[in-house]
Amino acid sequence: MKALVVYDSAYGNTRSVAEAIASSLEGLQASSVPVGDFKPGALAAGDLLVVGSPVNGWRPTPKITALLSALGDGSLKGVNAAAFDTRVRMFIHGDAAKKITHALKAGGADIIAEPMPFYVKGSEGPLRDGEIEKAGGWARTLLTSLRS
Template sequence: MKALIIYDSLYGNTEKIAQAIGGALGAEAKVVKAGQVNAADIAAYHLIIIGSPTQGGRMTAALKRFLDNLPADVLKGKRFAAFDTRAKSFIVKIFGWAAPRIESAVKEKGGNTTAQPQGFFVKATKGPLVEGELERAAAWAKAIAAGVPTNLMPGEYELKKKE
C-alpha cells in the first residue's frame, strides 16, 4: 500500500514518530515534512497519515497552513489517519490535542478516516518521547495497514500502568 506520512515537528519528537510509522509501513511509504509536499504528490498515495505536536491544544501553525492551502477535494476518497505528540499534563487535557483537529480538517477536504486519532506521549514539552512510543507508533501503523481497529491500541491509561 502506498502511504504518505506528512508531519510537522518542533523538537524532533513528531518527526521520530513519523519515521517509525513510515518504517513500519515499508518501502512504499514516504515520510515528508508539511510544506515539502503538494496536492499532486498526494494524488499518488492511497493512505495519508498526518501528524503534529500539540501546541496550545492545536496542531502547529505550519501544518494548519499546509492543510488550509490544500485544494478542497485533494483528499476525497483517500484513507487517512491523524496523530500527535503530547505531554501528559492536566492543562493539555483541558485544551485538547492536535490529532482530533487534524482529523476534522482532513475530513473537510474529503478524506475518509481509517483509524481513530492517536496520541504519542513525550515526557515534557520538548521531550524526549516516553519509552515504548516508537514501538507503539509502528504497531499503530501496521494495524492501520491491516485494517485492525485502532481503538485497541494502548492509550493513556495503559501507559500510566507501565510507569
C-alpha cells in the same frame, strides 16, 4: 499504493514518530515528509496520508494548519487518512490529532483510524519509553484497516 506521513516537528519527537510509522507500513511505498516538502498532487485515490503535529497552543502547528486549510477543497477525495500528535501527558492538554482528523475529513479523505496521541517527557521530550514501538503498532493497524 503509496503512503505519505506528513509532519511538523519542533524538537524532533514528531519526526521520530513519523519515521517509525513510515518504516512500519510494510508493503507500501511509504515515506515521511516534512510539511514544507509535501506536494498535495503526489496523492492519488487509494493512497494513505498520515498527518502528525506536536500540540502547539492546544492545536496543530501553524504549518500543519495552513496545509490542512489548503486541502479543504475536497482534494483528498478517495485518499485514506489518519492523524497523530505528540503531547505532554498532563491532566489537561490540547488535542491536535482530533483537529487534524476533522480537517482531513472536511477535505474529503476517508478516515481509517481514530486520532492517536504519542507522549513526550517534559515540553521538549524525548519521547516517553515505548512510544516508538506504539507508533509501529499503530502503523500496523492502519495497514489492517487498508486491507479490510
